[in-house]
Amino acid sequence: MFFIYFLIGRSQCRYALGMEDGTIPDSDITASSAWSDSTEAKHGRYVTGEGDGAWCPAGAVFPSASEYLQVDLRSLHFLALVGTQGRHADGHGREFARSYRLRYSRDGRTWITWKDRWGQEVVSGNENTYDVVLKDLGPPIVARYVRFYPLADRVMSVCLRVELYGCLWNDGLLVYTAPVGHVMHLSGSPVYLNDSTYDGSVESGVQFGGLGQLFDGVLGGNDFTETKELRVWPGYDYLGWSREALGQGSVDIEFHFEKTRSFHTMQVHSNNRHTQGVRVFSKVDCQFKPGLLLPWSSPPLSLAVPLEDLKDPSSRPISLPLGGRPAQILRCQFAFADRWMLISEISFYSGTFRVILQCSQCFPQLYTVANTHMHFITFMFFSGADFDAVTPGAGLPVAKDDSSNTAILIGCLVGIILLLLTVIAVILWRQYWKKILGKVMEEARLSQLFHPSLHSSIPPFATSSLLPLPPGCGMDLEKGLPPTQEEPPPYPDAPPYPALSPPFPASVPHYAEADIVSLQGVSGNNTYAVPALTSTSPTAADCTPLPELPRHCLVFKEKLGEGQFGEVHLCEIESPQELPNLEFPFNVRKGRPLLVAVKILRPDASKNARNDFLKEGKILSRLKDPNIIRLLGVCVSSDPLCMVTEYMESGDLNQYLSHRVLLDKTGPTHNTPTISYPALIAMASQIASGMKFLSSLNFVHRDLATRNCLRPIKIADFGMSRNLYAGDYYRIQGRAVLPIRWMAWECILMGKFTTASDVWAFGVTLWEMLSVCQEQPYSNLTDEQVIDNAGEFFRDHGRQVYLSRPDVCPQGLYDLMLSCWNRDCKLRPSFAHIHSFLTEDAMNMV
The missing domain is CATH 1.10.510.10 (Transferase(Phosphotransferase) domain 1)
Structure with a gap:
């Protein structure tokens, strides 16, 4: 199912694809050129052991920036991040790329330059030859071929080792075609509702041949002028159209898939800020083409969306049953219900039994009941979004298919409710154990606060001095946990060193000015010592709950x-x-x-x-x-x-x-x-x-x-x-x-x-x-x-x-x-x- 795979890609689709371990064969790693046999393309893999291990182009990358390392993944993959290293050469090599560009292709003919959400093409690379620098791809890439173009600001030698992280884009969407988004003016301020990450072409007001924000996994909020990404413009999370500017009563979107699939459900996340002229679409008409050379199936499917319960201005997912119709190309017309229509995400439930099995192995608790509407639960589990923002609640519109069976719809709703209850139970169970663990941690912290006489767990050999100490070295800053009763007294036979002088005043600066907690550790020694955490310290606030493993x-x-x-x-x-x-x-x-x-x-x-x-x-x-x-x-x-x-x-x-x-x-x-x-x-x-x-x-x-x-x-x-x-x-x-x-x-x-x-x-x-x-x-x-x-x-x-x-x-x-x-x-x-x-x-x- 495309929807499940896409959301997994946002959170769990980060597997190493095989540059380091050889899963990607040498024949699938090519380059524009190389210094020598020892620096040809096949050496452009991560290297964690010995060896030269780097691809180095023969030509200068400045100023042409035309040299590249190419990886063929043999099939479409969802790429969530990439990593780079420099040339090691047993310590002799000093070559690395401080920055690079990425280009990718889904068919080997059309190449697209990757840009981040702010339109920047240049990716920050390495500062030395050995550190791995990982770059999260936002937006992610769907591609078969990926090229790395190292950059330099002067004539210099550069070398690269790379790894790709993601997972298979299994029977996924290739491209979608839609009208370009429009600009809304609110109180004199522009709200840009364009598809800013679309990687296709634009002609005569239509974008085609690419993928963009309708499938980037980012859900827009209730207020479309607010965004989840930092440093972007108002309206970024939505693609929106004005009925007046479009000059017609509907928005036509066409979806091209890699293979023919059986479509059961389409879910559209739409904004409903009706106080500003934005409403959920009133109906959808869909046509299905089973193959590229086959005619459109007839009759089209018409789905109405009831509007009586749309007084709530919250954004919401609209579930549209597609009846299991087969198609490789799907064309849908979304009818305006007001002056504006804003859509953040579109997803499909059209997966085969094999895809569902793969997901059920990862999260069996989510597949204990009928999976007809499994996309709701999967969405909540992986997105990390607010529960209310994605859960279909009472009063939300569900499109009606005139030919549908009422019993099937009732069964689907029962399945959704059971799945929701399952997820709620899992969340409550996890929260319970987090509270228990937090309580244990708090008790440990309080035991330090209420024991002012605590002393070091590694006592000194001597306790006073006749000689002056260097500044900052005269005070023992450690306060550990009190020794247990079974421990012997501190070092009974201390060597006869001169007694140490009293500690310096508190005004004397120290390397570590805060008291630190000394830990016994599993090994019997203090592993790490860390400044004592308080509820107001920045480091304490940054602590995240410990991940509990079965x-x-x-x-x-x-x-x-x-x-x-x-x-x-x-x-x-x-x-x-x-x-x-x-x-x-x-x-x-x-x-x-x-x-x-x-x-x-x-x-x-x-x-x-x-x-x-x-x-x-x-x-x-x-x-x-x-x-x-x-x-x-x-x-x-x-x-x-x-x-x-x-x-x-x-x-x-x-x-x-x-x-x-x-x-x-x-x-x-x-x-x-x-x-x-x-x-x-x-x-x-x-x-x-x-x-x-x-x-x-x-x-x-x-x-x-x-x-x-x-x-x-x-x-x-x-x-x-x-x-x-x-x-x-x-x-x-x-x-x-x-x-x-x-x-x-x-x-x-x-x-x-x-x-x-x-x-x-x-x-x-x-x-x-x-x-x-x-x-x-x-x-x-x-x-x-x-x-x-x-x-x-x-x-x-x-x-x-x-x-x-x-x-x-x-x-x-x-x-x-x-x-x-x-x-x-x-x-x-x-x-x-x-x-x-x-x-x-x-x-x-x-």
Whole structure:
């Protein structure tokens, strides 16, 4: 059914179509030209592993802008968004397209330049070679062929890797023909009721050969002068005609479909602002042509719309029964009932049994009764529109077919009512569990507000000082949850460091000025630390409810690790697209399973651990960045509590680098996999980008290391739970495990974690990478000596030990590392500065 498929396209039709995984064959990827064999069209795919992986045109794209990469999808597809990357070339490539144009074709002959809703053709592209930049297509594209035209503002080299996201346009509409819209003048102000996104041609006041706003999935509101899109003109959501300007009593619209179909119902969303001369059409006369070369069927179908209940000025959907007549071309005449007629959307119920089955597999609860008028329910479920705006209520007009059977109509109405009740029950059920979860979150927050004596969950080694501290480093800003009774007292045998001085006054600036909530986490450590949320904080207001996933959808694969409070499992979701509230990654192919990491809290965990678990989930749900692991959903309605996150099949960065050697200028001399200095810097830049995002929200990671960076680069927190990395953590009297070799001196001595301490850990992580993870940081020191070294940083007598410069590391980059390890935390660079340095300067040092 066209209507169901179209609305799915607006919300769920965002599957990767196969550039990355090879579903689209090389033969269907062509280009105007290429540099060489290694940069020809077939390399224009997303690349998440090794390899050159880019299409690069042979000719200059400035000023002609005539070079293109073309993808043939073999059939019509609905395209909701596109993504681009630059050329990686194992870190050597620096080519990417800062902008591009899109052209598409449904038949391979007529090419259309895509424009956004404001008429702009140029699409913003990439700023580096590795980040994926996704562009939502508004309006969406219906096409078989798509071309990417890279642009430049000067003579420069550009390269592209692309992916397309959408789904099949199954037996859909090809084009519609209609009169152009008119301009209404209200109080001297123009209201433009034209079809601004129509992609066909216009001649003699008629638009033909394209698709536009009548099928873009955007419903107009009650007041047609108000729009749902920002920065557009009044009347944008409607296509409207004046009877006087048109010079006839009806609006004729013709629809051309790809194949012959059996039409059961047409639904027209119409405005009825009768106080301004706008009314729903009074009747519709439709003709049907079963094939392009066949004559029009007779007799035409005449459908009357009763007007006695149209005093309500609300816009509404008008359902028109078409009697199951077959047609490939459908022509309808909509009769004026007043001076103006405004239509926002037209949709058809004409699907085959196969189409209905596909949708019923996704949402079986919506198909438990007769599906004669299934388009009403599907519309409400996918559009996200206000319930009253789309639900046919009492008094709304339903067109009458003189030849129709009264019993059938009654049955249809009963079916609609039952379906409405089903949807209402589902919505109420979901709202109930959202309230329960919200209540749990609120209780967790209140427990912080009413415990003024809370102290850090990682107590300091010492509590006072005889020596002055650097500004901003003297105050422990963390306030965690109170320890449970079963926990031993804080570090009973603290090393004999000099006592620390009292904290600085509150006026002294700090990296993180707000108190932060420390979380125990499933792994037994603090995963992320975040400024305490208040009801008035902007970050709290931006929080969205956690997506609840059905537990039965998780299929256990293997155990990744365990910690003090729970376990981390590798699981599989067999059909992720069937879960409407799952934020599944865009690179998942339809029909393919999705691998996920599942953090599971032990059922016997303490109340504090449970509260921490919910807080951690709330924190992770806010972290949406290309280089941060994403929370996909939670299972918190029953025990055990679960968090479901992305899982990168390529593993972590530590394991990846430790099996490689550095590629020197003489090239590879053995069979061991190699990696180049530019590739290392590119990955470090991505880590810095992710940390820049975290620091912009005042989030503190507390365990940044190569073991917690997955490939492609996404910062995670699984390292502590894996036995593989047990040697990277120092256990304090059976209480806590700390990654002391990555921790700043103030973390070790005072338990103080800030963005500045994350910068210290980044310096150690960068040292790991340039040493290709061949040894631990401070491998020549014992754990106790590492703690002693933190004391030397505190005393600042010049006896502290720094990590040595790796062989491949240029002095300029080593100076950056040393600045990350500055004793004065206020003199350490910001992640914004580090990211800028790595993207602009470090790549050219070797």
